Amino acid sequence: MKAIRRFTVRPVLPDPLQPLSDLARNLRWSWHTETCELFQAVDPEIRRTAECDPVRLLGAVSAGRLAELALDEQFLRRLAEVSADLRDYLDGPRWYQEQLAQGAELPAAVAYFSPEFGVTAALPQYSGGLGILAGDHLKASSDLGVPLIAVGLLYRHGYFRQSLSRDGWQQEHYPVLDPNELPLTLIREADGTPSRVVLALPGGRSLHAHIWQAQVGRVPLLMLDSDVEENAPGEREVTDRLYGGGSEHRLLQEMLLGIGGVRAVRTYCRLTGHPAPEVFHTNEGHAGFLGLERIRELSGTGLDFDSAVESVRAGTVFTTHTPVPAGIDRFDRELVARHFGDDGELPGVGVERILQLGVETHPGGEPEVFNMAVMGLRLAQRANGVSTLHGSVSREMFAGLWPGFDAAEVPITSVTNGVHAPTWVAPEILRLRKGYGGTPGRWDSAADVPDRELWDLRRALRGQVVTEVRERLYASWRIRGAEAAELGWIDSVLDPDVLTIGFARRVPSYKRLTLMLRDRDRLRELLLHPTRPIQIVVAGKAHPADDGGKRLVRELVRFSDDPRVRHRIVFLPDYGMAMARKLYPGCDVWLNNPLRPLEACGTSGMKAALNGCLNLSVLDGWWDEWFEPDFGWAIPTADGLAMDEDRRDDLEAGALYELIEDRVAPRFYDRGGEGLPERWIEMVRRTLGTLGPKVLADRMVSEYVERLYAPAAIAQRALDPGTARQLADWKARVRAAWPRVAVDHVEAVAPNAAGGSAELGSTLVLRVRIALGVLEPADVEVQAVAGRVDAADGISDAQVFPLKPAGGQDLEGRWLYDGPLALDRTGPYGYTVRVLPAHPLLATSAELGLVALPMESMGDGAGLLMR
Known part of the structure; x- marks a missing residue:
């Protein structure tokens, strides 16, 4: 019953x-x-x-x-x-408190918003890398003492549990999660009633949500839950599933996360006395509506919309994790308009002003679309990607928001992700490090571990993953309908003495789950090699609505079902944190072969590295900046723009097979006099001791504090209501006057120049005439931009030289500027002059997206040939 x-x-x-x-x-x-x-x-x-x-x-x-x-x-x-x-x-005091004691100007608190959090398998509120990264961010913040308040949603069905049908097709299951059975506490008012936030919906409806709290060390994680009695059936289901439902369902989730999340933070601070956040960090665009709620709050204090925007921007940090426009949440403008304004949320805040924040301005942008990432960037004075390469990709992708600037100058920096070592490092590795003097801040102790001890530990961890795989594979086949009597072969699946390669992640097409299958005969030869065999453990979930991803899973499963190779390659369903913590330590090599540059960061390889697992990866994400031959191998890529997709995959799969066959496997099986693979062990040692410290979440969070949170807090404190109004008025005045700003004339005096060339080490003296209209020199900065030029006179490797006013206005009302231009490199060289807005409260000179350049070619002086 x-x-x-x-x-x-x-x-x-x-x-x-x-x-x-x-x-x-x-x-x-x-x-x-x-x-x-x-x-x-x-x-x-x-x-x-x-x-x-x-x-x-x-x-x-x-x-x-x-x-x-x-x-x-x-x-x-x-x-x-x-x-x-x-x-x-x-x-007790920790790193953050020590920084404060030394006089650092840091925020009293930071609010960190994310649609998912992967803290533990016991709280399944994550789908993949974004959530795991968010969970590691909270843990590292706790370890460092950063006063963070985290905000997310409580999904009653989580993401989904994955199993396989008999023919290998992914099956989704959505177990019901009871908050009372989870490590959560319901936030209550002083009279004992549950605290709640309420959002207004069209047609006079309301969306109510309770606030659950998970305590992540020192960090409170607030999770909003719409499954409450006050809601109608449709509203109760808003927080049913992570990344589920149609457009309106997703919009309501993101309104609850952003708008309701700010209200939840205010409630929590009121009830607990926690300092109010000075900085709001938006982890991807899903929570971007938090900026609108803060604008509404400030509008209630008398600030107009534009002034409130300036105040909100000053204290907001936006992190993008998306390397392609298709990965960004975008809504129909009419759908957004219907949920805001006087008949919905944020009455008194003009709907057209809200819609303008999400307008796409890049080439190919759709005018009827509201882009969440674009809004996030417009409402954040500081933004970042999650690896050096991803920062560059993001500057290219969002360059349309800063017209007139080269992509390199788009104000999006990067903070490379990190992973939380205590979560992901096997206890055996931690004990080994501790036994040789290792501490949480010292990773070079791996240098002191004897080869035999290190190799025996690696074999023991490999043996653990073999046991784990057999147990999970048996359970999976039983679910697929197999009888116990036909599963005896599972007892011989994998071998603790065989080179073990791991591949586990989400299954969008760009991650190329099945690249290893491009030449199946060659893969079989690698798996079944008589003296240097390999074995591969694969896991991953496709999004429930992604039939293409499900077909990739089925293709991999069917290959691994082949009796000829099923003892050497396995697919494990229901990839999650519990499985991952077993796989990373037990694999010898971690494989990653995305389409470059579509991997924003890719932290699974970092977790593997912390356990002494070597990386075999395309130079994408974090591997692009930290790869060294001491740590692993780089898979060559075919990056030509005109490359046919099948041809590219064939070339890169061939390069992968070649690397495994000629370099990876021989190094693993090349044994010295004591039967030890000495060169392999040295790579493990270098991975643990040299790469390990770079990939830590402690490093990542301290960078966020020093490079983003602290400047945002300082900017927020500087922008009192009066200053916010002044800045908004100044921006409006500059924007209105900018059409009349122009570079009228540029001339250069080049000592020792002859015939369009000049000598290395000489100096050009630039004299420039600028039209400013109603603006004053204090409103602008004038710069010379110089560097090597290509055949089309495009400047690369640019340097910026400030030019200074040289007296007042001339008879035509133009302002004169001059300054030196040092010629410090040889070859074809050129320069231009530009005018930018300037104000002490701007984070960068590109912030307004305004620039004035010469209307005509500079003629003599451009494209100098340096000797």
């Missing part, structure tokens, strides 16, 4: 065991080994079936076992030690 109602019966812990409740409710246990081991000791058998979830474990343990533990002095001593350690972790 099926129950008509479900509820949770909570255990009553004996008084000596009460600290277990606090330990279970703080997700620090998900990365703190001692806490995990303590819960393991509560009931080892239940712990194995509770999927590493202390809340579920405590709900299942018997009263008799709890009474027994309450009298166990050894367990109580361990409990006291772990509890004291958590208190010290939560209350």
